Amino acid sequence: MDFAHALIDWYNHHKRQLPWRETRDPYKIWLSEVIFQQTRIVQGFEYYVRFTEKFPTVHHLANAYEDEVLKLWQGLGYYSRARNLHLAAKTVVETFDGKFPDNYSDILKLKGIGPYTAAAIASIAFNQPYPVVDGNVIRVISRWFAIEEAVNSTVGRMKIEKSVQELITGHPPGTFNQAMMEFGALFCKPRKPDCESCIFNNSCLAFRQGLVGKLPVKIKNQPPKKRFFNYLVILSGNNSNQLIYLKKRPEGDIWQGLYDFPLIETKTGTDTKSLLSSFAWKAIFNGTHPLVEQVSGEFKHQLTHQHIFAKFITVKIEENSLQNADNYNIAGLQKLHDYPIPRLIEQFLTINGFL
DNA sequence: AATACGGGGCC
DNA sequence: GGCCCAGTATT
Numbered sequence: 044m045d046f047a048h049a050l051i052d053w054y055n056h057h058k059r060q061l062p063w064r065e066t067r068d069p070y071k072i073w074l075s076e077v078i079f080q081q082t083r084i085v086q087g088f089e090y091y092v093r094f095t096e097k098f099p100t101v102h103h104l105a106n107a108y109e110d111e112v113l114k115l116w117q118g119l120g121y122y123s124r125a126r127n128l129h130l131a132a133k134t135v136v137e138t139f140d141g142k143f144p145d146n147y148s149d150i151l152k153l154k155g156i157g158p159y160t161a162a163a164i165a166s167i168a169f170n171q172p173y174p175v176v177d178g179n180v181i182r183v184i185s186r187w188f189a190i191e192e193a194v195n196s197t198v199g200r201m202k203i204e205k206s207v208q209e210l211i212t213g214h215p216p217g218t219f220n221q222a223m224m225e226f227g228a229l230f231c232k233p234r235k236p237d238c239e240s241c242i243f244n245n246s247c248l249a250f251r252q253g254l255v256g257k258l259p260v261k262i263k264n265q266p267p268k269k270r271f272f273n274y275l276v277i278l279s280g281n282n283s284n285q286l287i288y289l290k291k292r293p294e295g296d297i298w299q300g301l302y303d304f305p306l307i308e309t310k311t312g313t314d315t316k317s318l319l320s321s322f323a324w325k326a327i328f329n330g331t332h333p334l335v336e337q338v339s340g341e342f343k344h345q346l347t348h349q350h351i352f353a354k355f356i357t358v359k360i361e362e363n364s365l366q367n368a369d370n371y372n373i374a375g376l377q378k379l380h381d382y383p384i385p386r387l388i389e390q391f392l393t394i395n396g397f398l
Numbered sequence: 399a400a401t402a403c404g405g406g407g408c409c
Numbered sequence: 410g411g412c413c414c415a416g417t418a419t420t
Contacts, residue, residue, distance in 0.1 A: 079415040086406060086414085120404025123418075157417045177415050197399075224415055233413055234409075263412090265401075297403070346404055386405065 046187070047214040049242055054222030057229065059084075063091065064221070069143040069168035070101045076160045077124050084228070090119055102141060104132040113300050113383035122383075126300055127155025145169050166216035174211040175220045176204055179227025184210075185259035186231060189248035194259040267346070271312050272353040274391075275305040275327065278336075279362045280375075286362070287397070289372040289382060297346065302372065302382040304355075312341075312352060329366055333358035344387040355391050 044052070058064070061084070063075035074094055078087040093115055098104040104112070109129055116125035131153040135143055144150050146169065151161040162173035174180075181194050184206050192199035211219050230241060238250050249255045277288035290305050292298040307323040315338050318324055339355040365371075374382065379397060392398040 076415065081403090081414055081416055082405085083407075083414050118405075120406085121416085123403065124416090127417080155417065159416055163415070175415075178413075179415070221415090228415080261412090299403090344405095348402055348404095 046210055046243070046246070047219055050222045050226060051214065051218055053230075053242055054218065054225055058221070058225050059229075062095075067168055069145070069164055071095055072168045073143065073156075073160070073164050074128075076163045077128050077155060078119070080124060080160070081121060082119065087119065090116070101132050101135050101143065104129065105136040109300060110381070110383060114381065117301070117383045118386060118389075122298060122300060124155055130154045131156065143168075147171055147173050163220065166220050168217075170215070170217060172211065172216045174204070174207045174216070175224065176207060177224060179224040179231075180207055180220075182233065182259055183223055183227045183231045186249035186255055187243060187247050189252055189254055189258065191254070191258070191260060193262045195262050199260070265348070268349045270349050270351050271309045272351055273307040273309060273313060273318055274303065274353060274355045275307065276355050276357040276391075277305060277333070277360055277365075277371075278357065279360045279364075279373075285376045286373050287376060287379065288365075289374055290370065291372065292385075297349070298385045300383070301385050301388075303385060303388050305371065315356065318356070327365075327367075328360075331360065331364055333360045339391070342387060342391065351387065353387060353391075357395075 063071055066072065075091055078091050078094070097115060098107065107129065109126065112125050112129045113122060116122060119125075134153055135141065139149075144153070147161050147165040150156055150164050151158070156164075159175055159177055162175045165171035165173050166175065181203055184190065184203050185194055185199075188202070188206050190199060190202050190206070192202060194200065194203060207223070230236060236255060238244050238247070238255055241247065241250070244250050247255075249258050275288075278285060279288075280286035288305060289302040292301050292303060305327055307318060307321065307327075309318075313321075315335070319335070335356060335358050337355075337357040339357075342351075342353040342355070344351040344353060372382075376397060379392065384392070389398065
């Protein structure tokens with residue numbers, strides 16, 4: 044029995060029952076593929092359920108506000124996925140007349156859909172013979188063929204693609220692709236794969252050569268940068284109508300489209316005193332002297348490419364005392380739940396009883 | 399070809 | 410602390 048037959052046979056006996064495997068609706072398959080980019084099944088599962096409930100068709104998604112989509116995406120990370128998902132839904136409605144494109148090259152044109160996702164949708168929903176290459180496939184292939192080139196180099200990548208192309212030929216593409224990914228996720232795991240009981244341990248070159256623990260080889264990425272965020276938690280209003288000042292995250296930085304607070308970023312950690320006398324502080328409060336109510340301890344927030352050290356300075360101001368108030372979204376505390384916010388902000392708000 | 403983009407889980 | 414995860418867009 045060749046590789047693909049054995050693989051598909053294994054898949055038919057061991058696959059997990061997952062909701063997006065029970066449908067051929069390209070919209071729902073698309074949704075699942077985007078949610079699970081760089082995301083484990085356990086982490087994204089409930090998001091998939093909520094998205095399909097709230098936006099059962101591409102029209103529902105296209106008609107939503109971006110804030111709604113981001114709110115539902117909140118906590119999943121890589122928020123450009125949500126923004127692009129929303130944009131692409133509008134494209135499907137407007138350009139493709141609400142009908143999801145049914146071939147690889149048209150699918151690939153949609154925002155947020157790259158080679159992986161296009162191949163996944165084309166193969167699973169439309170039975171087109173495109174192999175997917177995701178983290179699981181890379182691991183399975185690099186081990187079975189004992190590919191020692193870095194898989195994130197051009198040469199290594201080419202070898203992986205050529206190899207998987209050979210394996211998929213002549214087999215049902217959707218099933219093969221899902222089987223590869225499932226096998227990588229459940230059996231040929233990054234750490235401690237159970238090679239002794241693997242159905243491929245006789246043909247796997249990495250196993251035969253004792254290379255399983257070394258493969259796949261990856262060129263490692265840059266160490267994260269450190270950033271120091273001094274957040275201004277500006278409160279105003281009276282007890283019956285407390286207001287809080289939010290700020291929408293700009294283009295070209297993390298958390299684009301989500302909301303946080305007016306921010307003074309510094310090169311290093313800064314004490315409150317020098318912050319209060321800084322130009323940035325004066326620019327925000329321009330001459331007025333807000334009442335500093337509380338200064339938080341340091342929050343450490345780790346992202347893949349940056350380590351954020353955040354401090355929250357809570358101040359009280361007179362209502363309408365800020366001249367440049369149109370820079371901010373001034374929200375009633377009870378409306379806070381509607382705004383999509385980063386985890387870091389959510390943690391601060393929760394700890395301090397705002398949520 | 400390299401880099402940025404989140405957050406969580408595991409060792 | 411480092412690695413990995415159903416990758417993509419941008420430079």
